[in-house]
Amino acid sequence: MNNRSPVEDRVWAVIAHLSAIAMGMGLILPIIGWSESRRKSNYTSFQSLQALGYQSLGYTIWILVTLIVVIITSFTAVASITTIDNLDQEIMAIVIAHTTLMFGLIGVYFLLPIIGALTCAFGKDFRYPIMGNRLAKYLGYDDSQSIEEPAWLDEEHEERWVSSMGHFAVIILFWGMLAPVTAWIMQGNRSAFLKFQSVQAVVFQAGTLVLSMVSGILYFGGAAILFLSIGVSGFSNDLSPISLLGIVVFFGSMLCAAVIILLIPLLHIMGQWAGYRILKGDDYRYPIAGRLVEKWTSRKSNPQLEETSQ
Structure with missing residues (x-):
C-alpha cells in the first residue's frame, strides 16, 4: 500500500x-x-x-x-x-x-x-x-x-534504464558521472547488475575526463615550454639548441593532444553504444574498464579471492 x-x-x-x-x-x-x-x-x-x-x-x-x-x-x-x-x-x-x-x-x-x-x-x-x-x-x-x-x-527494466542513462551521460563532461555514482550509492547494494554497470560507467567516464585534462595539459604545457625556451635563448635569426628543443616539445605535445582530442568523441560514441546495448537487454562490458571492474567486484563479493591474490 x-x-x-x-x-x-x-x-x-x-x-x-x-x-x-x-x-x-x-x-x-x-x-x-x-x-x-x-x-x-x-x-x-x-x-x-x-x-x-x-x-x-x-x-x-x-x-x-x-x-x-x-x-x-x-x-x-x-x-x-x-x-x-x-x-x-x-x-x-x-x-x-x-x-x-x-x-x-x-x-x-x-x-x-x-x-x-x-x-x-x-x-x-x-x-x-x-x-x-x-x-x-x-x-x-x-x-x-x-x-x-x-x-x-518492471524492476529489471527500471534498473536497465538507470544503468543505460548512466552510460549515455558520458557526453556531459564531469557532471555526467553524477548519474552512475548516485545509482551506485543509492541502489548498488540492492542490485548487482546496477552496481556493476554504474561502477564501470564511472570508471569509463573518469578515464575520458582524465584524457580530456591530459590533452589540455599537453596543449598549454607545450605552448608554455615553447615560449620559455624562446625567452631563455632570446630572439635571433639562428635557432639555439634550447629553442630547437622547445619547438620539438611543442609540436610533439600538440600532436599528442590532437590524437587525444580525436579519440574523445570515439569514447563518447562507445558510451552511447553501451547505453543502447543495455536497453536492448545485453550485459555490456567495456573492453578494458569492464574487465577491471569485474575483477574488483568479484573480489569484493568474495573476500577469499582477495586474500589469496595478496
Missing part, C-alpha cells in the same frame, strides 16, 4: 523535471527521487526516470542537433557574404543571429521540463514527446492503475 501523500509525490516529480535546468548538475535528483519512490509510488518513479532520460539521452540528442544546426547556419552565413563593403555590419549581424539562435535552442531544451514540472505540480501525468510513451510501455507504467493495489514497474 502506498502511504505517501499525493503532495509528496508531486513535489518529487516537480523537482526531478526542474533539475534539467542545472544542465547536468541536476542528474542526481531524478535518481534520488526514483530510489526513494521504488515500490512506493509508480507516479513518482516514472516521472523521475523520465526526467533522468531527458537529462541524459535527451541532452545527447539536443547537443547533437544543436551542433548540426550551428554548423549548417555558420556555413550558410559565410556563404551569404557577397561583398566586403559592409563586412563589419554583416559579421555583427551573423554574431547576433547566432547568439539569438543559441539562446533559442537552450530555451527549447528548458521548455519541456518546465512544462513537465507545471503539469506534475497539478497532479497530472506528463509524458515527454516520443520518449514518454515509449518509456511507459518499457516500464509497464499505467497511470490509470489503482493507488491501493498498484502493479509495480
Whole structure:
C-alpha cells in the first residue's frame, strides 16, 4: 500500500523535471527521487526516470542537433557574404543571429521540463514527446492503475534504464558521472547488475575526463615550454639548441593532444553504444574498464579471492 501523500509525490516529480535546468548538475535528483519512490509510488518513479532520460539521452540528442544546426547556419552565413563593403555590419549581424539562435535552442531544451514540472505540480501525468510513451510501455507504467493495489514497474527494466542513462551521460563532461555514482550509492547494494554497470560507467567516464585534462595539459604545457625556451635563448635569426628543443616539445605535445582530442568523441560514441546495448537487454562490458571492474567486484563479493591474490 502506498502511504505517501499525493503532495509528496508531486513535489518529487516537480523537482526531478526542474533539475534539467542545472544542465547536468541536476542528474542526481531524478535518481534520488526514483530510489526513494521504488515500490512506493509508480507516479513518482516514472516521472523521475523520465526526467533522468531527458537529462541524459535527451541532452545527447539536443547537443547533437544543436551542433548540426550551428554548423549548417555558420556555413550558410559565410556563404551569404557577397561583398566586403559592409563586412563589419554583416559579421555583427551573423554574431547576433547566432547568439539569438543559441539562446533559442537552450530555451527549447528548458521548455519541456518546465512544462513537465507545471503539469506534475497539478497532479497530472506528463509524458515527454516520443520518449514518454515509449518509456511507459518499457516500464509497464499505467497511470490509470489503482493507488491501493498498484502493479509495480518492471524492476529489471527500471534498473536497465538507470544503468543505460548512466552510460549515455558520458557526453556531459564531469557532471555526467553524477548519474552512475548516485545509482551506485543509492541502489548498488540492492542490485548487482546496477552496481556493476554504474561502477564501470564511472570508471569509463573518469578515464575520458582524465584524457580530456591530459590533452589540455599537453596543449598549454607545450605552448608554455615553447615560449620559455624562446625567452631563455632570446630572439635571433639562428635557432639555439634550447629553442630547437622547445619547438620539438611543442609540436610533439600538440600532436599528442590532437590524437587525444580525436579519440574523445570515439569514447563518447562507445558510451552511447553501451547505453543502447543495455536497453536492448545485453550485459555490456567495456573492453578494458569492464574487465577491471569485474575483477574488483568479484573480489569484493568474495573476500577469499582477495586474500589469496595478496
